[in-house]
Amino acid sequence: MTTGYFFDLDGTLYSNRTHSVSNHTIEALSKLQKQGNKVFLATSRTLRELDHLPQAMRDFPFDARIMDGGSRIMDADQNDLRCVFLLPETMRAIDAFCKENHLIYRYSTCSENLWGTKPNLYAHRAYFDLYLCAPFYKPYQEDKVLNVLVFIKAEDQKKLRPLLKDCGIVHFDHAMEIRANHVDKIEAIQWCKERFDLDTLICFGDGQNDIEMIRQADLGICMQNGHPNLKKVADLVIGDVSEDGIYQFLKESHRI
Known part of the structure; x- marks a missing residue:
């Protein structure tokens, strides 16, 4: 046992x-x-x-x-x-949504932890205070992505949700964590x-x-x-x- x-x-x-x-x-x-x-x-x-x-x-x-x-x-x-990676079409949809709505998001690959959109000073400091490090800014370019964290208010999360039908999601008050389906x-x-x-x-x-x-x-x-x-x-x-x-x-x- x-x-x-x-x-x-x-x-x-x-x-x-x-x-x-x-x-x-x-x-x-x-x-x-x-x-x-x-x-x-x-x-x-x-x-x-x-x-x-x-x-x-x-x-x-x-x-x-x-x-x-x-x-x-x-x-x-x-x-x-x-x-287990997110589908490329899902990542493209997340990236486009965040850029269109001026949202900050972080994405992770097997080797890097990156901002997909430029962070403001508040996001950078909040991230550093939690992890004692911060991602680098690198626009998404068809990377293989494991996990995404979108900084988005709870009342706005329903706008992003329809784009994530193939995803596992955790909702927080000011963010959504996104992974591949069933993961x-x-x-x-x-x-x-x-x-x-x-x-x-x-x-x-x-x-x-x-x-x-x-x-x-x-x-x-x-x-x-x-x-x-x-x-x-x-x-x-x-x-x-x-x-x-x-x-x-x-x-x-x-x-x-």
Whole structure:
């Protein structure tokens, strides 16, 4: 019997307030692996958005990393296990819509993280404050795209939605995350379940894009700092990311 532990990154393993991962959290992940469990990262971040994480987090030997909201899965040696790209015609439609409506969007490829339209100072700073890095500006030119983030108000998202019939979408208050059809974190987790022959799925998250992952896990766990909608579907709510919530839960439940 093999258990797979899947961890969201921002707000779950990693505190965006302090830009840190606690030593206790790294210790907990290591102990889970030593006990024969498989440990996975499940994030919407792109590969380039992982570059400025604390070294202990960058170097941790996850059994696999689910990135780009499920579009990309890499093994422990950072070789691609799979990549699912948006259709070129979909990307052309997104690009045209954003240019016509003066919207800012970010797109990711296997090697780069890029602004498809020129960002304003607010978007650039907001992005840097979150990831400690920012994309370069490069107009879309038929690149193979894994993931798109469009900065768009909630009331305007319905205007873009009809162009995305073949896409997986996560709606936020001021943005839409767009991926290929049927691709999301839980789909990628199910792929890993088969690939790594897992019997039980235990998932940790904090955001709205973690809802299906938490809902469909054998044990779905939300952080205390998590979104109210995620807490409603979680089996358990544990401590805050800034208070070693994961470590304390795993220790108190005798999982490590």
